[in-house]
Amino acid sequence: AQEHSLNRDCMTPSRHVLQELNSFAPHAQDLSAIMGRIALAAKLISRHLSRAGIIEGVLGFTGERNVQGESVKKMDLYANDVFIQVFKQSGLVCRLASEEMDEPYYIPENCPIGRYTLLFDPIDGSSNIDTNLNVGSIFAIRQQEGDDLDRRARDLVQPGRKQIAAGYVLYGASTMLVYSIGSGVHSFTLDPSLGEFILAQENIQVPAWGGVYSVNEGNFWQWDEPIREYVRYVHRTPGYSARYGGALVGDFHRILLQGGIFLYPGSVEKPHGKLRLLYENAPLAFLIEHAGGRASTGTRAILDHEPTELHERTPLFIGSPDNVAQVEAFLQGKP
Ligand code: AHM
Ligand code: MG
Numbered sequence: 001a002q003e004h005s006l007n008r009d010c011m012t013p014s015r016h017v018l019q020e021l022n023s024f025a026p027h028a029q030d031l032s033a034i035m036g037r038i039a040l041a042a043k044l045i046s047r048h049l050s051r052a053g054i055i056e057g058v059l060g061f062t063g064e065r066n067v068q069g070e071s072v073k074k075m076d077l078y079a080n081d082v083f084i085q086v087f088k089q090s091g092l093v094c095r096l097a098s099e100e101m102d103e104p105y106y107i108p109e110n111c112p113i114g115r116y117t118l119l120f121d122p123i124d125g126s127s128n129i130d131t132n133l134n135v136g137s138i139f140a141i142r143q144q145e146g147d148d149l150d151r152r153a154r155d156l157v158q159p160g161r162k163q164i165a166a167g168y169v170l171y172g173a174s175t176m177l178v179y180s181i182g183s184g185v186h187s188f189t190l191d192p193s194l195g196e197f198i199l200a201q202e203n204i205q206v207p208a209w210g211g212v213y214s215v216n217e218g219n220f221w222q223w224d225e226p227i228r229e230y231v232r233y234v235h236r237t238p239g240y241s242a243r244y245g246g247a248l249v250g251d252f253h254r255i256l257l258q259g260g261i262f263l264y265p266g267s268v269e270k271p272h273g274k275l276r277l278l279y280e281n282a283p284l285a286f287l288i289e290h291a292g293g294r295a296s297t298g299t300r301a302i303l304d305h306e307p308t309e310l311h312e313r314t315p316l317f318i319g320s321p322d323n324v325a326q327v328e329a330f331l332q333g334k335p
Pocket of ligand 1: 099119123124127247248249
C-alpha cells in the first residue's frame with residue numbers, strides 16, 4: 001500500500017506524459033519537458049495570485065489596451081511574461097502566441113532546435129481577479145511548421161486538429177492542471193506543501209448529458225432567435241440549473257466533471273462571440289473531445305473550423321455530447 005501511494009505521490013505531469021507515450025516515442029521527452037515548464041509557469045502564477053492585495057502587481061489594470069482593444073490587467077501581463085520566461089533556454093519552443101500579444105513572440109536561441117509552438121491565454125477570466133474568484137490559464141502545443149521568421153505566423157492559423165496537446169490550469173480553491181496529449185484527459189492538483197502537481201484523476205469522461213447550462217444571460221436580447229428559443233426551452237424544462245462564473249476555465253471544469261453545456265453564442269455586438277479560437281476554444285475542444293464530449297461553433301466542430309487570422313473569435317458550444325447536439329438542433333430550427 002505504501003509503495004502504491006508513493007508511486008502516486010511522484011506522478012507529476014512530466015512523468016505522466018512519459019507514462020502515456022512510450023518513453024522512446026519521438027516526442028515523449030520533449031513533451032514531458034514542455035509539461036514540466038508549463039507546471040512551473042502555473043506555480044509561479046498561482047503563487048502570485050495567492051498574495052493578491054499584499055504584494056504589488058496582482059490587482060488592477062496597467063492602463064493599456066491589448067490587440068483586441070480590451071483593458072489589460074496587471075496579472076495578464078505578469079502571466080504572459082511568466083510563460084515566455086519559462087520557455088527561454090528550453091530549446092523546445094521557438095514561438096509563443098498569446099491573446100495578449102499582437103504578434104507571436106520569438107525566442108531566437110531556441111529556434112534552431114525548437115520544434116514546437118505554444119499558444120496560450122495567460123489569464124482567462126481576468127475580471128475575476130479583483131474579487132478573489134477563480135481564473136485560469138489555457139494552452140495548446142503544436143508542431144512547429146513553416147518559416148520561423150514568418151511574422152504573420154500563417155502556419156499557426158490552422159484548425160485545432162493540428163494541436164498535439166492542450167490543457168488548462170484552474171486557480172481555484174486549489175490549483176489544478178488538466179491536460180491531454182491525445183490519450184485521455186488527466187488532472188493534477190498542486191500540493192502546496194510539496195510545490196508539485198500530483199495526479200488526481202486519470203481518463204476523465206464527461207457525462208453524456210448534464211443539467212448545467214452556463215451562459216451569460218445578460219446578452220439574451222442580443223442573441224439570434226434560435227439561441228433565445230433554446231434558453232426559453234431550458235427555463236420551462238425541469239432538470240436544468242444555471243451556473244456562470246465569468247471565467248471559462250472554471251465553468252468548463254465543472255462541465256467536464258459533471259456534464260452540461262457552456263455557451264458563448266454570437267450577438268449583435270459580437271457576431272462571432274467573445275472567445276478566441278486558437279487560445280481558448282480549440283484547446284478546450286481538444287480536451288472535451290478526448291473526454292467523450294463535443295465542441296461546436298453551432299455549424300461544425302470547433303476543431304475543424306479553419307481560421308483566417310491569429311486572434312479570430314468563434315461562437316462556442318461545448319460540453320456533454322447530448323447537450324451540444326440539442327443546441328445544434330435548435331440552431332438548425334429543428335429541436
Ligand atoms: P479574457 O480571457 O479576456 O478574460 O476573456 C474571456 C472570458 C472567459 O473566461 C469568460 O467565459 C468570458 O470571458 C466571460 O465573458 P462575459 O463577461 O461577456 O460573460
Ligand atoms: Mg481568455
